[in-house]
Amino acid sequence: MKRTTLSLFATTAALAAVTGLAVVTMPGADGDDAAPSAARLPVERSGLLCPAPSDSDLADTTYTSYTPKSPGASDSGRAVLDPAARAKKKAGAPALRPAEPGTPVTAEESGADVPALIGAAEGRLAPGWTVQQTTTVTAGEGRGVLGLACAAPDTEFWLPGASTAEGRTDYVHLTNPDDAAAVVDIELHGKDGALASSLGEDIQVQPRATVPVLLSTLTDEPQGDLTVHVTVRSGRVAAAIRAVDAERGADWLAPAADPAPAVVLPGVPEDVTAARLVVFAPGDQDAELTLQVASPNGPIVPAGNEELHVKAGMTTAVDLGEITRGEPGSLLLAPKDGSSAPVVAALQVVRGKGDRRETAYLPASTGIGARATVADNRAEGGALALTSTGRGAKVRVTASAGSGGGAPVSRTYPVPEGTTVRVDDLVPKGLEGAYALTVETLSGGPVHASRMLELPEDGIPMFTVQTLADDRGTVAVPKAEEDLSVLQD
Numbered sequence: 236m237k238r239t240t241l242s243l244f245a246t247t248a249a250l251a252a253v254t255g256l257a258v259v260t261m262p263g264a265d266g267d268d269a270a271p272s273a274a275r276l277p278v279e280r281s282g283l284l285c286p287a288p289s290d291s292d293l294a295d296t297t298y299t300s301y302t303p304k305s306p307g308a309s310d311s312g313r314a315v316l317d318p319a320a321r322a323k324k325k326a327g328a329p330a331l332r333p334a335e336p337g338t339p340v341t342a343e344e345s346g347a348d349v350p351a352l353i354g355a356a357e358g359r360l361a362p363g364w365t366v367q368q369t370t371t372v373t374a375g376e377g378r379g380v381l382g383l384a385c386a387a388p389d390t391e392f393w394l395p396g397a398s399t400a401e402g403r404t405d406y407v408h409l410t411n412p413d414d415a416a417a418v419v420d421i422e423l424h425g426k427d428g429a430l431a432s433s434l435g436e437d438i439q440v441q442p443r444a445t446v447p448v449l450l451s452t453l454t455d456e457p458q459g460d461l462t463v464h465v466t467v468r469s470g471r472v473a474a475a476i477r478a479v480d481a482e483r484g485a486d487w488l489a490p491a492a493d494p495a496p497a498v499v500l501p502g503v504p505e506d507v508t509a510a511r512l513v514v515f516a517p518g519d520q521d522a523e524l525t526l527q528v529a530s531p532n533g534p535i536v537p538a539g540n541e542e543l544h545v546k547a548g549m550t551t552a553v554d555l556g557e558i559t560r561g562e563p564g565s566l567l568l569a570p571k572d573g574s575s576a577p578v579v580a581a582l583q584v585v586r587g588k589g590d591r592r593e594t595a596y597l598p599a600s601t602g603i604g605a606r607a608t609v610a611d612n613r614a615e616g617g618a619l620a621l622t623s624t625g626r627g628a629k630v631r632v633t634a635s636a637g638s639g640g641g642a643p644v645s646r647t648y649p650v651p652e653g654t655t656v657r658v659d660d661l662v663p664k665g666l667e668g669a670y671a672l673t674v675e676t677l678s679g680g681p682v683h684a685s686r687m688l689e690l691p692e693d694g695i696p697m698f699t700v701q702t703l704a705d706d707r708g709t710v711a712v713p714k715a716e717e718d719l720s721v722l723q724d
Contacts, residue, residue, distance in 0.1 A: 275709040277308040277362040284473035285352040285385040286408035288370040296370040299611035301671040302336040305362040312358020318350040339638040351445035362708035367611035379484030382699030388471035392490040394463040395513040396581035399451040402481040406447040411440040417470030424462040460552035462515035483594040491598035494577035498599035501565040502620035502685030509585040510555040516545045522576035528564040534653040565622040586696040600683040604705025608673040609686040616689040619658040623650040628679030639668030
């Protein structure tokens with residue numbers, strides 16, 4: 236009897252392509268210690284979580300889903316966002332059902348009882364899948380444009396820039412996508428170090444459910460500047476803070492990039508009237524940092540704020556005022572004198588004056604990597620900021636078709652080292668509805684990016700800013716030769 240079998244390497248590579256999982260191979264049995272080189276293939280599954288958008292009856296929320304076209308992706312696929320299991324409204328009714336890559340899909344909800352959403356995409360809709368949640372509240376303490384890129388679940392989050400001071404109402408939203416409960420700890424770090432409290436320990440997040448935690452209930456003493464550290468003991472969650480300022484509006488505070496000696500906060504608006512930098516050093520060493528602003532013409536040093544000392548285990552905050560002085564820019568924090576202490580950081584930026592002020596948050600960015608996308612761009616009021624911190628870069632920006640019609644357009648931009656390039660004129664031809672912007676690194680880098688969306692209301696410059704991150708639309712799969720062995724009995 237004859238029998239044909241597939242080699243272990245070939246089988247493993249095939250499974251990786253199907254599941255979207257990275258695999259590691261051992262050296263070959265023939266004595267060659269060189270592992271097979273890896274190819275990058277589109278992932279087959281992605282998951283995203285969107286928190287409950289608002290507790291205001293005046294809230295109007297738009298969800299925009301988009302998947303860029305990826306060569307080599309599956310011919311079929313599906314994506315869906317469903318309300319969390321414990322939602323009070325529309326349980327079981329999907330909010331969005333995207334149909335194909337390259338075209339955004341939108342849905343709208345209103346009121347205070349819109350639930351958190353749990354989403355999954357498979358096949359051709361998985362690589363680079365992004366969902367933007369944009370909420371407009373026109374009056375009340377929660378007034379503002381609250382924007383957030385729905386996030387993949389993880390097990391650790393750093394959120395500098397929170398507060399429990401008078402006039403601030405900050406909730407950290409924890410959303411669990413899995414079929415088992417997650418157990419979460421929340422630590423608060425202020426100007427004098429960790430706040431001693433057991434109230435943030437062992438928080439239970441039930442399966443496919445969400446929990447909002449009011450930060451002021453975790454501490455007895457109001458704190459003006461806090462770093463929130465969320466760790467997951469079991470399971471996975473997504474975490475973000477809905478920060479409401481009684482005088483300066485509201486927005487989402489998304490997690491910052493992981494601790495690193497140097498960080499980038501891209502896309503500070505040119506007309507910022509106030510900026511407050513919050514930095515935390517999580518290790519056991521003090522951090523010594525230099526500050527620069529990457530302007531359109533190159534790096535400049537903010538007068539009076541050239542350097543910053545951050546004590547280990549403590550949150551440090553500094554007011555930077557009108558730091559960009561009429562030009563868009565990005566804030567660069569770099570180690571001074573060989574310092575290697577890692578930090579996390581975020582920037583609260585304010586536009587407008589008096590009772591017409593509006594606020595947004597810029598967490599430290601992870602960079603766009605190979606490709607990143609931001610959805611829910613409008614015909615007016617949007618601006619993309621691109622910053623190169625390496626040897627300069629060349630990027631391609633593509634504006635997708637609109638959700639209601641239009642043809643995509645692409646343009647290539649050079650981004651010189653230490654500069655910020657503003658893109659505010661790339662709009663699909665014949666645009667109808669909302670569209671997505673996809674940024675690809677063609678050469679050089681690293682590149683950091685953010686998108687500002689401005690939706691003014693009654694003279695108030697309501698706006699939100701989202702940083703862009705690598706969409707991780709591909710996975711490394713080892714190349715392996717097919718080994719067909721014929722076995723003779």
